[in-house]
Amino acid sequence: MLDAISFALSNGEVAAVVGPSGCGKTTLLRIIVGLDRDFAGNVVLPAHGRLGIVFQEPRLLPWRTVEENVRLAAPQAGEAMLSALFATLGLTQHRRHYPGELSLGLARRVALARAFAFEPDLLALDEPFVSLDAALVERLRAELIELVSRRPTTTLLVTHSIEEAVGLADRILLLSPSPARLIAEVPIERPRSLASAAEIAVIRDKLRAAAAYG
């Protein structure tokens, strides 16, 4: 499914893996976090190797409250850090709610809060905004940018949306259709600024050109 993919992230860098659906982006992420062991190659993790992950589905424990879900994954997190996290993500009044009482957008935020509270050395995000409406995606992206800039975290974002990648990442890694190969690496000039439609179009053209040669 994946073929000779090699890249390295520098400390605090946000990289986005972009590729067509079904090209193996999620598999790549699962290999990196150690959930998929059926591969040839090697993965070098940062020194302590604490990995935070936000799966495509929120994967919360339905029988534990929002706060308990976060605390169980991140027992080291202090109250100050948690309240700040919950405030940023608009979860303050939902701390005592159960996941079944939350909308998908809120549940995704809880999954984000859990991953950040864990204080990971590498944060893996698997299509964190998929199947949310545009306005909500915009808000969540702003919240995510705030979290990443407050505590610089080496982040690997997997997405099929170039807009999402441009809006969040320092660098875009473009994958080809399956079997996926790395066909382009495009640095983003002004990361996490609100790129205009024109800027996004330029990057998209760059990626298209790269894809055509690949």
Next chain:
Amino acid sequence: MNLAQRLGSVALLLAAWIIGSHLVGPRLLPSPQAVALAIIHEARSGALMFNLGVTLLRVAASFTLAMALGTVIGLAMGRNPVVNRLADPWLVVLLNLPALVIIVLAYVWAGLTEIAALVAVALNKLPIAIVTVREGARALDPALDEMARVFRMSGWVRLRHVIIPQLAPYLAAATRSGLSLVWKIVLIVELLGRPNGVGFEIGVAFQLFDVTRILAYALTFVVVMLAIETFLVQPFERYVSRWRIRPA
């Protein structure tokens, strides 16, 4: 309305009892009043409380033993196919051994002791607990397991917060069927080889052909078990499933 129907049903049962008592005579079926008087008499002498208490302790001990072992073995068999293949024939044998055979063998091999009694009861309940928990273990969500692995949750946290809550409906089913099965088998064990308890008293009453005393002990114990179900098992179930009740 609901309560009225229930009370009506109980009244009908009492009426049938009184009529039946008149038809066959008080020796075969004593009247409700006679049974009530016998209960009061046994309670005054302290024998009722003592025997009920002893039987309840045996129920609690053998039930706990069977559920703890059943959960561990059921989890292991549900999660690990090798363990399952190795243990399944044993399970089938145990499932199909009649309760009486297990009890008699336990008494023959270990003597008429308390341990033999408790183990015999637990062994009768064990295979059903294993089968139920194994079913639950097979239905565990791998997505949550992966989440717990990535976040490096400790074994205890995983068991307590990820696995047991998923097993809760299965454990509840095993508890329900288990309690009613265990107390019935405890009575047989007491009848066959213990010097006290409700089963022993019923055995004595049987030899004396004292139907009043048999009914007095049996009814009191049924009430006790109903109370446990209503005031212990049901509130616990509501507490455990509190996250389901509130809608979005």
